[in-house]
Amino acid sequence: MRGRPGLVTAYERDMAIFPTTTQRVWFAAFSLAMVLLTFVLSDDLALRGASAAAAAVGAIGLNLVTGWAGQISLGHAFFLGVGAYTAAALGGEPGGPLIGLGLEMWIWLPAAGLVAAVAGIIVAPIATRLRGLYLAFVTLGLVFIGEHIFREWDSLTGGIGVGRSAAKPVIFGYDLSREGEFLGFTLSAEQQYLLFALFVLLVMGLLAKNLVRSRIGRAFSAIRDRDVAAEIMGINLARHKLIAFTVSSFYAGIAGALLWTFIGFVEPRSFSLTLSVVYIAMILIGGAASIMGSIMGAVFITFLPRIVDLMARYIPLIEDSPSGGFLTVAQVEQILFGLLIVVFLIVEPLGLYGIWIRIRNYWKAWPFSY
Amino acid sequence: MTEFLQATVNGIATGAIYALLALGFVIIYKSSEVLSFAQSGLMILGAFWVVYFSTVLSLNFWIAVVLGVLLSAAIGVAIERSMLRPMVGKPAFSVAILTIGLNISLTVIGFDLIGVEIRSLGDPWGIQMVELGELVVSRKDLATIIASVVVVGALLAFFRYSRFGLAMRATAIDQETALAQGIPVAKVFAVAWAIAAGLATIAGVFLGAGTGVTAAIGVRAIRALPAAVIGGLDSIPGAIVGGLIVGLAEAYTVAYQAEYLGFLGQNFSTAIAYVVMFFVLLVRPYGIFGTREVVRV
Numbered sequence: 001m002r003g004r005p006g007l008v009t010a011y012e013r014d015m016a017i018f019p020t021t022t023q024r025v026w027f028a029a030f031s032l033a034m035v036l037l038t039f040v041l042s043d044d045l046a047l048r049g050a051s052a053a054a055a056a057v058g059a060i061g062l063n064l065v066t067g068w069a070g071q072i073s074l075g076h077a078f079f080l081g082v083g084a085y086t087a088a089a090l091g092g093e094p095g096g097p098l099i100g101l102g103l104e105m106w107i108w109l110p111a112a113g114l115v116a117a118v119a120g121i122i123v124a125p126i127a128t129r130l131r132g133l134y135l136a137f138v139t140l141g142l143v144f145i146g147e148h149i150f151r152e153w154d155s156l157t158g159g160i161g162v163g164r165s166a167a168k169p170v171i172f173g174y175d176l177s178r179e180g181e182f183l184g185f186t187l188s189a190e191q192q193y194l195l196f197a198l199f200v201l202l203v204m205g206l207l208a209k210n211l212v213r214s215r216i217g218r219a220f221s222a223i224r225d226r227d228v229a230a231e232i233m234g235i236n237l238a239r240h241k242l243i244a245f246t247v248s249s250f251y252a253g254i255a256g257a258l259l260w261t262f263i264g265f266v267e268p269r270s271f272s273l274t275l276s277v278v279y280i281a282m283i284l285i286g287g288a289a290s291i292m293g294s295i296m297g298a299v300f301i302t303f304l305p306r307i308v309d310l311m312a313r314y315i316p317l318i319e320d321s322p323s324g325g326f327l328t329v330a331q332v333e334q335i336l337f338g339l340l341i342v343v344f345l346i347v348e349p350l351g352l353y354g355i356w357i358r359i360r361n362y363w364k365a366w367p368f369s370y
Numbered sequence: 371m372t373e374f375l376q377a378t379v380n381g382i383a384t385g386a387i388y389a390l391l392a393l394g395f396v397i398i399y400k401s402s403e404v405l406s407f408a409q410s411g412l413m414i415l416g417a418f419w420v421v422y423f424s425t426v427l428s429l430n431f432w433i434a435v436v437l438g439v440l441l442s443a444a445i446g447v448a449i450e451r452s453m454l455r456p457m458v459g460k461p462a463f464s465v466a467i468l469t470i471g472l473n474i475s476l477t478v479i480g481f482d483l484i485g486v487e488i489r490s491l492g493d494p495w496g497i498q499m500v501e502l503g504e505l506v507v508s509r510k511d512l513a514t515i516i517a518s519v520v521v522v523g524a525l526l527a528f529f530r531y532s533r534f535g536l537a538m539r540a541t542a543i544d545q546e547t548a549l550a551q552g553i554p555v556a557k558v559f560a561v562a563w564a565i566a567a568g569l570a571t572i573a574g575v576f577l578g579a580g581t582g583v584t585a586a587i588g589v590r591a592i593r594a595l596p597a598a599v600i601g602g603l604d605s606i607p608g609a610i611v612g613g614l615i616v617g618l619a620e621a622y623t624v625a626y627q628a629e630y631l632g633f634l635g636q637n638f639s640t641a642i643a644y645v646v647m648f649f650v651l652l653v654r655p656y657g658i659f660g661t662r663e664v665v666r667v
Binding site: 072126129130131132133134136137138140141142144145147148151152153228273274277280281284331334335337338339340341342345346349 | 405453456457460462463464465466467468470471472473474475476478479481482592595596599603634635636637638640641643644645647648651652655656657663665666
């Protein structure tokens, strides 16, 4: 079968996570390259990379419910917030005015996911009653109600404008936020964050990939493509929508906990509708119903501010300073962000992943055009 | 009792604004089956045009409003033509997300144009109050209610009696059949966006009247979305009723919640619209007047 990647002789092979040896080799090489890169990246870039990896976990979660199961969720920010605050409460400094139990990371990270998943289970019954766009509105409402709770629950969140410090990333007595030795190298806090985030992304990404090729994953796709037909085929709609929401919220909880731990500070206003839209943009720009696409989108959106910073140097209308010029960097970033969503939806609905597939297919047949 | 009546009047005034925004939303949805999240962006931009015409160019307030509405309508048509037309036939979700992206861009541009200070609209009502018996009503609120009734009445008459209104209703029922009857469906879409953008501008004027236009009015405009959902996405009376329900719920929350349900925290009125929406959707998944979706195999 060597050299004929399109030829599949067994169903197991068709469903394999990495169908070809080439893909396996490339994946291993790429992972190794990312790990090696960690040792040389500047702290600033390493922190962005770590945020991108954590955001990718959240994007995978959203992609499971929206890309695969076809249930539009604008409520991702709420679940990210639940995760971030669960982590902050369990892993925060004990004894202060705010809730903090001072637990270790191996407790608060899964707990953040679980609490968010429970929140997902609570919302799911309302969500399963509704279809399509009405569901989008319910999840939209969830964000606003969540924002209100985060604003008002002072003993947990510190209140609006005050905020609280995030969880401490201590794992078995080893503090990731302090410079440390690793295999003979001295790693800064940011570099350790990146390594840890890459590890979490690898685990969560493979788990998601495994889920979507299973019976449940196929049920998700069937519901997305036509829910009535799926129901007639014997798929329990309510049950699978519940699973989709729960798993997605679990991913969001983990992502929220990690992201705000890297930032080190949680502010209740962070979890607004804008944040949900950012995640929607990640999966749309990256590519719906694709794990690789989710990661690409998360990386692209997280590094977008850097790209705009670069643009500011060469395009005269954009100003670095917050007051001068026609448009500031932050504004360009937001406008660009909005327009990117529009352009991708109109021109390239498959997202970055679709572009990648097209490039790959072109070179596969090169020099022949088909 | 006075407090209750006072809250009711305030609620109807805010509700009227929500109703105008929700109406634009429903008109777009009915005619082109597009969910437009761009209403708040259109509103901020529209409010800015009125500010610009009335204070920067110092035109008469009413002329400024008319010019602002016309300019907004033109922008609405341009948006429909350039961004929504290529999306005809795409999944409703994609189109809805597209309008979210659009809304982000519009809002940022609106914020940038308005700037950080409070911009006066130059409206004739100011912050004066009128006493009606025991009630104290701001002139602005009265103007809002009267203008909304006039605008909504005119719109309903347009849909009911004009030739183009009939075309729009036909398109709402079935696009393909309408097309087969020779109705210019593309024009219907454009007009729907023009009407929605105009309504958003009027809503923006009344949100900003008296106190002045700030970037913050956009946050309130989003609450017109639950209003439209409560009434049912495809129902014009629903939009009006939904707007009034949200407005009243907010006013009563402001008046009574601190006293009776204090544990819900301050500013619960910002979230009440969504709570009401949850309960309405639990009981009626398609809103109060929405059409039940027929599932066919």
